[in-house]
Amino acid sequence: MKRIIKNIIIQLTGKPRILFLVDSVGALLTTLSLFVVLRTFHESIGMPVSVLTYLSILSACFCLYSAACFLFLKRHWVPFIRVIGIANLLYCVLTLTLVQVYYAQLTALGVAYFLGEIMIVGILVFIELEVAKAIKK
Numbered sequence: 001m002k003r004i005i006k007n008i009i010i011q012l013t014g015k016p017r018i019l020f021l022v023d024s025v026g027a028l029l030t031t032l033s034l035f036v037v038l039r040t041f042h043e044s045i046g047m048p049v050s051v052l053t054y055l056s057i058l059s060a061c062f063c064l065y066s067a068a069c070f071l072f073l074k075r076h077w078v079p080f081i082r083v084i085g086i087a088n089l090l091y092c093v094l095t096l097t098l099v100q101v102y103y104a105q106l107t108a109l110g111v112a113y114f115l116g117e118i119m120i121v122g123i124l125v126f127i128e129l130e131v132a133k134a135i136k137k
Contacts, residue, residue: 009127013134016077019127020070023084026124027063030117031056038113045110047102055095062087078132085128092118092125 012019035056042049062084069080099106099114106114 005123005127009130009134012127012131016081016131016135017070017073019081019131020066020073020084023088023124023128024063024066024070026120027059027066030059030121031063034059044107045113046106047098047110047114048105051098051102055098058091058094062091078136081128081132081135085125085132088121088125088128092121095121 034052038045038047039049039052039056042052045052065087066084069084073080095114095118099111103111
């Protein structure tokens with residue numbers, strides 16, 4: 001797994017624009033998952049609908065930011081990659097905090113979903129920050 005991630009970092013260092021596309025598509029999937037699927041079946045998840053709505057709005061903002069970077073940035077990638085990397089890290093912290101706050105209400109499926117999302121986004125954060133570091137060298 002470590003070798004795979006290292007190869008991904010090497011590839012994305014040469015094509016940082018693709019990183020924004022990946023981030024944007026991931027944020028879009030998160031937005032749709034939270035707003036459409038999880039809100040519809042919130043009883044099976046245990047997270048309040050209002051929390052799911054706010055998280056989906058936040059992920060939609062990330063989607064728009066990354067899509068704009070993908071479409072319009074031509075150079076000077078590093079600060080923009082760092083911004084989305086740190087934003088994604090803060091999203092993970094927020095999500096973990098919400099899991100702790102609403103833990104008593106969450107179902108096993110809800111806990112699994114949010115912890116899985118944190119793991120996936122956490123890997124993306126690592127890749128984003130490593131790519132930013134590699135480009136800067």
